[in-house]
Amino acid sequence: MNGPLSNHVILVTGAGRGIGRATAELLAKRGASVGVVDVNEMDTASTVDAIEAAGGKALGLPTDVSDRAVLMAAAAQLATSFGPLTGIVNNAMWIRYGPVADIDETVLDRMLAVGVKAAFWGVQALLAHGSDRGGAVVNICSPVADLGMANTASYTAVKGAIASLTRQLAVELGPRGIRVNAVTPGAVPTPGARAIVNEEGYALRRKQTPLGRTGEEAEIAAGIAFLLGPDASFVTGEVLHVDGGISVKSM
Numbered sequence: 445m446n447g448p449l450s451n452h453v454i455l456v457t458g459a460g461r462g463i464g465r466a467t468a469e470l471l472a473k474r475g476a477s478v479g480v481v482d483v484n485e486m487d488t489a490s491t492v493d494a495i496e497a498a499g500g501k502a503l504g505l506p507t508d509v510s511d512r513a514v515l516m517a518a519a520a521q522l523a524t525s526f527g528p529l530t531g532i533v534n535n536a537m538w539i540r541y542g543p544v545a546d547i548d549e550t551v552l553d554r555m556l557a558v559g560v561k562a563a564f565w566g567v568q569a570l571l572a573h574g575s576d577r578g579g580a581v582v583n584i585c586s587p588v589a590d591l592g593m594a595n596t597a598s599y600t601a602v603k604g605a606i607a608s609l610t611r612q613l614a615v616e617l618g619p620r621g622i623r624v625n626a627v628t629p630g631a632v633p634t635p636g637a638r639a640i641v642n643e644e645g646y647a648l649r650r651k652q653t654p655l656g657r658t659g660e661e662a663e664i665a666a667g668i669a670f671l672l673g674p675d676a677s678f679v680t681g682e683v684l685h686v687d688g689g690i691s692v693k694s695m
């Protein structure tokens with residue numbers, strides 16, 4: 445497919461469903477060859493099928509992103525199939541909410557491994573298997589990095605780290621021609637989010653969102669695609685809020 449992302453090779457983590465899947469599909473529609481990475485093998489295959497059925501190019505790479513060696517191998521395989529990587533979207537996440545007093549060490553370790561450590565491995569994969577034309581990283585953040593919310597201490601620690609890391613990496617990797625940005629989605633009722641937010645929670649989020657509604661997966665994907673593409677060529681270190689305004693504290 446021809447489009448603004450033709451000649452781009454982009455790895456998207458957590459692309460088996462939700463925001464990651466919508467992103468993989470949009471990037472392919474805009475011409476990119478997409479590495480579909482997800483720990484769920486069936487969902488990985490399903491995303492690849494959808495992209496190919498629409499005429500796009502994708503490679504399914506069932507991978508646990510918290511395992512550095514496995515993610516590096518997936519990136520190497522993508523580069524062998526389609527050429528050096530031009531971008532990575534660090535989107536995969538595994539979430540449990542709960543009071544800080546009850547946080548279990550195994551659960552905390554898993555959230556930090558999938559949410560924070562894997563973002564380091566993603567960046568290292570781009571550096572090892574990326575194009576010498578430079579590249580782009582998009583990390584996925586959350587409104588909890590800006591606003592306090594009860595029962596989300598471990599998730600907040602993950603996303604706060606991601607926001608800070610995005611700015612730091614923009615400074616460190618800018619001289620190599622690598623732009624590093626993040627997208628903060630608002631409330632989007634994906635399969636993963638629906639498992640932890642009930643209808644009452646969504647009613648509250650709609651009330652707190654100036655646009656008065658939840659977001660669509662495709663709307664978040666559009667922000668991510670913008671940051672990866674040529675229209676964002678002078679944008680780095682930015683945390684782009686695609687959140688209906690929920691991060692703007694309103695009275």
Ligand SMILES: NC(=O)c1ccc[n+]([C@@H]2O[C@H](COP(=O)([O-])OP(=O)(O)OC[C@H]3O[C@@H](n4cnc5c(N)ncnc54)[C@H](O)[C@@H]3O)[C@@H](O)[C@H]2O)c1
Pocket residue numbers: 457458459460461462463464481482483484487507508509510534535536537538558584585586587628629630631632633634635636637
């Ligand atoms: N949906 C929202 O309301 C919302 C709001 C703010 C931020 N976010 C962020 O957006 C991103 C996507 O969220 P979503 O709502 O689409 O979630 P989701 O749970 O629907 O999808 C996440 C995907 O990541 C995969 N995944 C989990 N652990 C993995 C691992 N170890 N290795 C590889 N893949 C793994 C899952 O299998 C799943 O396909 C996350 O970073 C999340 O924190 C979502």
